[in-house]
Amino acid sequence: MPGMARLLTLLGIETSCDETAAAVIRLSPDGDVQILSEKVHTQLEEHAPYLGVVPEIAARAHAELADQTVAAAMADSGLAYSDLDAVAATSGPGLIGGVLVGMMTGKAIAQAAGKPFLAVNHLEGHALSPRLTHDCPFPYLLLLVSGGHCQFLEVRGLGDYRRLGSTIDDAAGEAFDKTAKLLGLGFPGGPAVERIGAAGDPKAIHFPRPLLNRPGLDMSFAGLKTAVARAAEAEDLTETRMADICASFQAAIMDVLSEKAHRALENFNPGDGAGKRFVVAGGVASNEAIRSGLEKVAENSGAVLIAPPMRHCTDNAAMIALAGAERLAGGLENEAGDLGAGARPRWPLDEAAAKSDPAYSTGRRGAKA
Ligand code: KG4
Ligand code: ZN
Numbered sequence: 199m200p201g202m203a204r205l206l207t208l209l210g211i212e213t214s215c216d217e218t219a220a221a222v223i224r225l226s227p228d229g230d231v232q233i234l235s236e237k238v239h240t241q242l243e244e245h246a247p248y249l250g251v252v253p254e255i256a257a258r259a260h261a262e263l264a265d266q267t268v269a270a271a272m273a274d275s276g277l278a279y280s281d282l283d284a285v286a287a288t289s290g291p292g293l294i295g296g297v298l299v300g301m302m303t304g305k306a307i308a309q310a311a312g313k314p315f316l317a318v319n320h321l322e323g324h325a326l327s328p329r330l331t332h333d334c335p336f337p338y339l340l341l342l343v344s345g346g347h348c349q350f351l352e353v354r355g356l357g358d359y360r361r362l363g364s365t366i367d368d369a370a371g372e373a374f375d376k377t378a379k380l381l382g383l384g385f386p387g388g389p390a391v392e393r394i395g396a397a398g399d400p401k402a403i404h405f406p407r408p409l410l411n412r413p414g415l416d417m418s419f420a421g422l423k424t425a426v427a428r429a430a431e432a433e434d435l436t437e438t439r440m441a442d443i444c445a446s447f448q449a450a451i452m453d454v455l456s457e458k459a460h461r462a463l464e465n466f467n468p469g470d471g472a473g474k475r476f477v478v479a480g481g482v483a484s485n486e487a488i489r490s491g492l493e494k495v496a497e498n499s500g501a502v503l504i505a506p507p508m509r510h511c512t513d514n515a516a517m518i519a520l521a522g523a524e525r526l527a528g529g530l531e532n533e534a535g536d537l538g539a540g541a542r543p544r545w546p547l548d549e550a551a552a553k554s555d556p557a558y559s560t561g562r563r564g565a566k567a
Contacts, residue, residue, distance in 0.1 A: 214292025363415020
């Protein structure tokens, strides 16, 4: 029944990358969200030796951790499975092995408890994540910058997303990780590059800013890796040189994100005289320089920057539970649920845009974006 005004309690499960997460949330008819519990087990240690996320290792770790993570979230919430209204799990896009584990776990629990199972798009979870903690009515502009995604989205309403632009190759976080790998700084690369770059000169090396001067909001970060490799080979990799490379690399990313964000905000018209809200989510948003750069951009465009707490910027299950709950509340979801749904390695939020511009959906590694 669409628009049913009742309290909804959901268990959410997230396993699409290298975080095994479960959360129980409660959505009230007026949009208030109560997070009853949230558990995240990050697999950083498992993947660190390989300097990146290894899909097979991730799938096995999810399989080992999913049950206990869900059990811990349920225990923390103080609720029984029978108290839930539905179970939601990420069903894509993501690494297929992990997605399958989360979905099977969610379906099994839903079936055993006699509750509907909801197949949630991971990107919709990110898109709605600010609503977990902030009063963030539609519409708003969202910049999602993580290791797997880098895109601007206009979040117009529930289930109504317009992709305004995205990376055509690597995500910004991926570029940080590759730079760190080249410089021998370990994984994940972002925090290390930021730390070491703090002592460097951001103007020391001029790295390319791909697509910066092209119209539109698309981005490209794959070429930076080559430029960083050249800079690393050109001179002795002294401490100073290393710091300069990191600072200059970060400045290049920041310039691109800031310029594109500025453009996106200038063109964003929330209508009805409503204020402009600009939400930044994803692991890269924890970068101080990038965050404060985006804050300035928002200020200059008369927008308010909303940055969800870090635990909701990165992959988490509360956002998956919320997406499921909002869909149920909004009547977008069949109360009978999606038991028959399959895992989708690619699942763009804005299907129309993905189809009309296949650069995003059939790229080398598909629509991470
Ligand atoms: O959102 P997230 O935890 O996971 C997904 O990719 O879904 O983002 C992780 C990414 C990694 O690529 C990591 O290097 C990057 O975010 N990251 C950072 C920083 N902290 C994490 N990038 C730049 N500066 C940081 N301080
Ligand atoms: Zn994510």
